[in-house]
Structures are given as structure tokens and as C-alpha cells.
Amino acid sequence: MSASLEIQLIAVLVAVACALPGVFLILRGMAMMSDAISHAILPGIVIAFLITGNLSSGWLILGAGLSGVLTVALVEVLRTTGLLKEDAAIGIVFPALFSFGVVLIAVFADDVHLDTDAVLLGELAFAPFDRHVILGREVPRAAVVMAIILVINAAFITLFYKELKMSTFDAALASSFGFAPSVLHYGLMALVSTTAVGAFDAVGSILVVALMVAPPAAAYLLTRRLSSMLVWSALIGCLVAVGGYWMARLLDASIAGSMATMAGILFVIVLAFAPSRSSGSRRGRA
Amino acid sequence: MIMNDIHSDETAIEVRDLTVAYGQQPVLWDVDVSVPKGVLLAVLGPNGAGKTTFIKSILDLVPVAGGSIRIHGRPYRRNRSRVAYVPQRGSVDWDFPTHVLDVVEMGTYGRLGWFRRPGAAEREQALKALAQVEMTSYAHRQISQLSGGQQQRVFLARALVQDAEVYLMDEPFQGVDATTERTIVELLKRLRERGKTVVVVHHDLQTVQEYFDHVLLLNGRRIAAGPVAEVFTEENLRATYGGRVAFLSSLLTQRAP
Amino acid sequence: MMDAISTLFSDYTVRTVALGATLLGITAGALGCFAMLRRQSLLGDAISHAALPGIAIAFLITGSKSPLVLVLGAGLAGWFGTFLITGLTRRTRITHDTALAMLLSVFFGFGLMLLTFIQRRPDANQAGLDSFLFGQAAALMQRDIQVMFGIGCVVLLLMTLFWKEFKLISFDAEAAHTLGLPVRALDHLLTALFVSAIVIGLQTVGVVLMSAMIIAPAAAARQWTDRLWVMMGLAAFFGAVSGVGGVLSSGLVPHLPTGPVIVLFISAIVVFSLLFAPNRGLAFRMMRQWRSGQQFRVDAVLVDMYTLASQHETVDHPHSEQVLNAMSGNARRTLHLLETLGLAQRIDDEHWGLTESGTERARGLVEKRWGEGP
Numbered sequence: 049m050s051a052s053l054e055i056q057l058i059a060v061l062v063a064v065a066c067a068l069p070g071v072f073l074i075l076r077g078m079a080m081m082s083d084a085i086s087h088a089i090l091p092g093i094v095i096a097f098l099i100t101g102n103l104s105s106g107w108l109i110l111g112a113g114l115s116g117v118l119t120v121a122l123v124e125v126l127r128t129t130g131l132l133k134e135d136a137a138i139g140i141v142f143p144a145l146f147s148f149g150v151v152l153i154a155v156f157a158d159d160v161h162l163d164t165d166a167v168l169l170g171e172l173a174f175a176p177f178d179r180h181v182i183l184g185r186e187v188p189r190a191a192v193v194m195a196i197i198l199v200i201n202a203a204f205i206t207l208f209y210k211e212l213k214m215s216t217f218d219a220a221l222a223s224s225f226g227f228a229p230s231v232l233h234y235g236l237m238a239l240v241s242t243t244a245v246g247a248f249d250a251v252g253s254i255l256v257v258a259l260m261v262a263p264p265a266a267a268y269l270l271t272r273r274l275s276s277m278l279v280w281s282a283l284i285g286c287l288v289a290v291g292g293y294w295m296a297r298l299l300d301a302s303i304a305g306s307m308a309t310m311a312g313i314l315f316v317i318v319l320a321f322a323p324s325r326s327s328g329s330r331r332g333r334a
Numbered sequence: 335m336i337m338n339d340i341h342s343d344e345t346a347i348e349v350r351d352l353t354v355a356y357g358q359q360p361v362l363w364d365v366d367v368s369v370p371k372g373v374l375l376a377v378l379g380p381n382g383a384g385k386t387t388f389i390k391s392i393l394d395l396v397p398v399a400g401g402s403i404r405i406h407g408r409p410y411r412r413n414r415s416r417v418a419y420v421p422q423r424g425s426v427d428w429d430f431p432t433h434v435l436d437v438v439e440m441g442t443y444g445r446l447g448w449f450r451r452p453g454a455a456e457r458e459q460a461l462k463a464l465a466q467v468e469m470t471s472y473a474h475r476q477i478s479q480l481s482g483g484q485q486q487r488v489f490l491a492r493a494l495v496q497d498a499e500v501y502l503m504d505e506p507f508q509g510v511d512a513t514t515e516r517t518i519v520e521l522l523k524r525l526r527e528r529g530k531t532v533v534v535v536h537h538d539l540q541t542v543q544e545y546f547d548h549v550l551l552l553n554g555r556r557i558a559a560g561p562v563a564e565v566f567t568e569e570n571l572r573a574t575y576g577g578r579v580a581f582l583s584s585l586l587t588q589r590a591p
Numbered sequence: 592m593m594d595a596i597s598t599l600f601s602d603y604t605v606r607t608v609a610l611g612a613t614l615l616g617i618t619a620g621a622l623g624c625f626a627m628l629r630r631q632s633l634l635g636d637a638i639s640h641a642a643l644p645g646i647a648i649a650f651l652i653t654g655s656k657s658p659l660v661l662v663l664g665a666g667l668a669g670w671f672g673t674f675l676i677t678g679l680t681r682r683t684r685i686t687h688d689t690a691l692a693m694l695l696s697v698f699f700g701f702g703l704m705l706l707t708f709i710q711r712r713p714d715a716n717q718a719g720l721d722s723f724l725f726g727q728a729a730a731l732m733q734r735d736i737q738v739m740f741g742i743g744c745v746v747l748l749l750m751t752l753f754w755k756e757f758k759l760i761s762f763d764a765e766a767a768h769t770l771g772l773p774v775r776a777l778d779h780l781l782t783a784l785f786v787s788a789i790v791i792g793l794q795t796v797g798v799v800l801m802s803a804m805i806i807a808p809a810a811a812a813r814q815w816t817d818r819l820w821v822m823m824g825l826a827a828f829f830g831a832v833s834g835v836g837g838v839l840s841s842g843l844v845p846h847l848p849t850g851p852v853i854v855l856f857i858s859a860i861v862v863f864s865l866l867f868a869p870n871r872g873l874a875f876r877m878m879r880q881w882r883s884g885q886q887f888r889v890d891a892v893l894v895d896m897y898t899l900a901s902q903h904e905t906v907d908h909p910h911s912e913q914v915l916n917a918m919s920g921n922a923r924r925t926l927h928l929l930e931t932l933g934l935a936q937r938i939d940d941e942h943w944g945l946t947e948s949g950t951e952r953a954r955g956l957v958e959k960r961w962g963e964g965p
Contacts, residue, residue: 074689133627135631136809144855147800150851254703260692261696262697268684301704305702308701309697309704311693319683
């Protein structure tokens, strides 16, 4: 496979892996958590790195997952004190955690290639150069990681489909049926965290946000059914990935930036042509 | 249909063909009402009937798809100072860092205009309004420390400070204690005695005959409007509430003294 | 350490940076109060990210890296972004948070594209532009400070002029409308001030951390006071202190980037405020609950003793601790407390009785509860 094709493959894997949990994020009104988590996982990664001494270790993913769950837990704790509203809690927790991570790097790991730039921006173009041997064939590490994450995300959503659906629309009812909504909530956030860390080596946290939010948002405008929304999000995500890549090629620009821009462009296209756009159907007011 | 009312020769609120829609869904359509000056009118109807929308459309808070509204003969925008609004309590964040007197003073901001700060005169007016709702001792209390009934009274005081001709209130009796309810009713009756017009979105059918002298029955459309004795009938209530009002007969037999 | 600090302060660069951080702290802290009260905490985050393409475009059009030009570009982009948000949420099913996240990521991504485009040009080096991304407080220069100061003053002045209007629309926009205030125009103005406060701070702490500088000072200040203007002053103060503290600390330790340290300072202030502010603080809350729990236990044991004793001739008839334990749980600690308060007395090893004042008090409690003695 040519490098170009490999990059597109990785991009597609990332896009679909992000789109799936993204659907639930936006349905739960938690789109900004993708931004918060993708920044707040930094200290988890740094600490895992400091402990294992290894940059490409799977422990980093674990560290990130824990860090992400910690973020959510902290926000929840702050909110329950009644002293802060939820959005304020989010806006305080993730910068604090991110800052903590940056300071850790500066103090303990200054000489290592754990670059805050990369955290934000990533660079997909380098992905094909970092390879693993799997089943006797050489493949880009990013592809392997993302494929695994994609499978995990898909499995989680399939397994807990009806629980996720119910707890998204009516947490109280779900709780009365014994589906612990908070467990599902944390599970979802753990998925978001691991997806973010898996992806941002390649594409950076900003693109993770774009991919988790824009394709599902476009799908939201296109359909009223959860299952279709998941499918549409994945499809649009693929378009974003491939289209973004070619736009980057054409304009000789950053791949992540182009993909994020392409996500916006596709959203606008859907917005222009989608059937039911009016907000009247959203909330009834008496 | 203009109502004949021997007490007034002026119409406080004239609504013609009012239609309000959210997106594609109509909430109110073709509503005609004439509210005479100096009455205490209850707006009744089931949930979603458009009662709050009715009030808000008079106040220019929701866009109107069709029809016209006149306050004392003129459009609302030119007669704003004559109308005071008491919203539902839930419309506001009670954790906001401010105290009771401050909230009541906010009622004077319209009169003050740009750049002027509320001064001694405004404070005086606010204290007088607080006295009318029996909340003077709470003047410097932080609003998060208030009970539901107290919050309601603060909103009322804010409306009183505007010294308006027409008062529009959205469910002022919702979730308040008995003492507050009595205080509010007394206040409304005093307003009526002074010739003010009070329109109240009300939810409790049991108290309609005791508190109000006019009703407007709404369910998307105007079902009926007029003096309580004429309009608050089983037939009209059934038409409004869809026959779900099983205790209607007992309601109606307890005519107010 | 004081030596080190005074050496730092004598350094012109450090003074400049500290001044910049202080200005940031004050304006962001003050404006942040309104943002927090209007639940716009995350809007600040979105605007910060959305400012990036504005900076790039401003540079592309004017070729200048003057801070005024770049800040203007950032501001216009941010402001434009807020219109997109309102448009999207008003006209479609898309929710507010989704719109924010899209604005944030798409605009930022577009900004990245532009930056790489700029990078390719022969004449440009985007070092100056980068500093908006991550914040390079250390690179703050005199002219940056001047721009920050100028804009900051205008922002604070306008906020004072329209203080009562802003307060009203933040608290109850509908009431504002019915009182005749032009709510939309005021909203636009407040948002513009908000955007301005954000963009002047971007160079210091960077895009990612800006939301904390907006919200954290306000959140901390809110715990200490219930009056809006005091809250605002406190927030400005906390912001300034964090700014200076951050600059000094990162100056003392090599390689420590300033922005994150400032954020850690203000976060610490938030945590401290949440715990120890009087009234709202959690420490005080726990103490109050403990006290009222204690009061409850004291009253319960008193009443029990009185009830028991009233079945005998003398009211100070002693009762064994075990009986009291049976009636209201572990009574020993409470009994000791009662003894300290002079309400009960120890008769012998295991028995306790009420004192006169204890009896009186118990009688009062019982009458309150049941209207008359047993």
C-alpha cells in the first residue's frame, strides 16, 4: 500500500472510531466534553510515560483513559457541591489538568519528544513511518491502534445499544430499570478518552473534537433514528477523512487542519440540503 | 366580540386574530379577546394550551405570526411603560449574586434609561413596593435564601414598582405557601380597586371563582371569554379541558359568595 | 527566595510580562463574571479557538504582525463565531454545546490550514502567530502591553457604563425586554467585550487555557460574596494575583512555561475558595452540619432523660448510661457534652441525672414539641 493510501486508511479509521461515541456525546448535550477530555488526558499520558519510561506503550492509553475518567469525576464532584454550574466546572477542570500535564513535562521530561504541539496538532503525515510488525506484515502503528480502538468502540455500542439509547433519552427511567446510567456515562467517557489518545498521536486533539462532533451533527440533521444516525455519522466521517486528505494534498496544508475544515464544509452542505432543519420540532413550549 | 361591561368604557387589552407558531407548529391561532379595564382575569387551559405564549405574545417576547394586539388602544411597543410582567419563578437563576431590594429596583431601569444609576428615589419606590408584598425585612437578603413564596413576592414587588396600568402574571400561585397566596390575592384585589387590569395565567380551577371576575379559556383557540359567572360553565370547561375534568360539577356548585 | 524575586522584578522583561499577565487577569476576571452567570463558560473556550483563523487572515491581508492588527483579526473572527452559534442554535435542531464544539474545532482547523499556508510563503515566519496558540508570555513586548492596556481600559469602561443593563440581561433577559431595554443589542455589546477580553489574553496563556482565565477567577470570587460588584473586583484581583504569581514562579524555575503555571495558580485559588470561603465553603458546610447534628443529639438525650425522670418523683432521678444508650444510640459523648454545658451531671460511675438548668431546658423542648408536659 502506498503511503498515501495508508494515511487515508488511518484517517478513515480515526474518523469512524470518533464518530461512534460522538453520536452519543452530542445527543447527551456533552459535545464540549470531547474538547475537555482530549486536553485533560495529557497528565495521564505523562504520568504513564514517566512510570513506564516508554513512549509507545499501551500503558499510555490506560493512563489517558484514567485521566479522562478522572476529569469527568472531578466535574461531577464540583457540580454536586452546588457551588458551581456544570459548564463552569468543565471550563476549570480541563485547563487545570492540562496545565498540570504541561508542567510535568517541563519538569520531568523536558528532553523527550512529548511535544505539547503534537498534543494539539498531531501530524498524520508521519504516521506511515512508525511501523509495527503484525502477522508478518509491516503496518503503520497508528493503523493498528486505531483499528483496535474502533473495534472496541463498535463492540461497546453494539453490546450496550439499548441501554445507551434509553439512558440518553431518559436517565431516570433507565435507572429505574436497573441500567446504571452513571456506569454507562463513565464507560462512554472512557471510550472517548482512549479514542482521543489513540487518535491524537496522528491527528491531534482538535481534530478529534471535529470528528466526534461534526459528522454526528450532520447525521442528526439527516435522520431521526439512532441507528441511521450512527451509520450516517460513520459515512460522513469517511468522507471527511478522504476529502480532507485530498484537500491537504491539493493545498499543501496540514492534514489535520484540512480534515477539520472539511468536516465543517460537509456539515454546511448537509445543513443547506437537509430536510427538517427547523428548531420548532425540538422542544415544545407551552 | 366586544364584551359589554358596566365598569369600564375602555379596553385594556385588545387582541385580534392572534396566531403564534413555533417553527411549523401553531400554538395559538385566531385568538380574539377584549379585556376591559379594571378586571381580574384568569387565563385557563390545559398544559400546552398556549397560556404562557398568550402572555408572552402580548409582551412581544415571542414572535407573532399573525394578528394584532393593542394595550389601551396603542401597540405594546409604544405603551410599554403601562405594562408590567411577573414571570414564572423558574425563568431565572436564583443563585445570581444579588439581593431582594436590588431585584425590585430593577423594575425602575426602564424609567431610568441609559447610564443613570438607581438612586434614593428608586430605592424609596422599591421599599414601598416591598412593603406592599410584606417583604420589607427581607430587603437585603440574598435571593438564593428565599422560599418559593418569597421569590414570587419579590417578582410582584418588581412589577409594582413600575406603577403600570396592566399587570400580566404567569402562574403566580404555583408552588407558594398559603400565606403568600393570601397576600397575593389581596394585592391583586387592591390593584383592581385602583382601576388596574390584571391578567393571570392560573392553574387551579378550585380557586377561580373566588379570586377572579373574568376568565379566558384557551386551548390553542379561544374557547370562551367573559365574566366568571357567565363563562365558567361545565360546557365551556369540558370544551377546554377535553372532558377530563371529572369534578366539574362539584366545582361549579361551590359558587363564590 | 526574596532575593530571587527582587532580582526578577528588576528585570525589564519580567516586569513587562508580569504587567501583561496582570492586565489579562483583571479584564478576563471581570468579564468572566458575566460569562459565568450567563452560563457561557465554554463559549470562552470556543471563541479562543475560533480566533485563530482571524489572526492568520489578518496577517495575510495586512502582512503585519502588529499586535493591534492581530488582535483585531482575532476579535472579528471570534465575534463572527458567536453569530454563527446563535444562528445555528436558533434555526436548527443543533444544540448549543454541539454548535460550540463545531465552531471550536472547525475554525481552529481552518486556522491551522492557514498557518501552514503562511509557513510555506518565503517571506513569512509564523513565530509571532504561534504565540497566540500556546501563549508565550515570555515573548510579550511593550507594544503588546500597550494594546492590552488600551483595549482593557475600553472594555472596563464600557462595562461600568452599562453595568445595570448588563446585570439585568444576565439575571432576567425577559424582564429586561419588557422594561424596554434593547436586549439583543446589549447582548451583542457584552459579547463583543467578552471577545475582546479573550483575545488580549491569548498571547499570554494560549488558546487552550483561556477558558480557565475567564471562568476560574469568577468562580472563586463567587464563593466569597453575594454582591456582583464585589464579585467582579475580587475576580479581577484573583486574576491579577495568579498572573503575577505565575510569571514569578515560572521565572524562578527554568523551563517552566508561564501560561500553565498561571492556570495552576488560579485553580488553586478556586479550590481554596470552594473549601474555605465562609458561608458557601465546604469546610464551613461540614461544620454547620456537624453542629446541627450535634444540637439534634443534645436535644434528643435531654428529652429522653426528662421523659425517663418524669416517671419518678424527683426530676433529677439518675438513669444509667445503658438505658440512655438504648433510647437514643451512643449517648456517652453527648452526655459528656451536656455535662460541660451544665445541663447534666454525673451521679456515679454509670448514672447520669439532669441539673436544674438541664431540666428547665428539657421541659422547654418537650412543651414545644407536644404543647404541654407529659
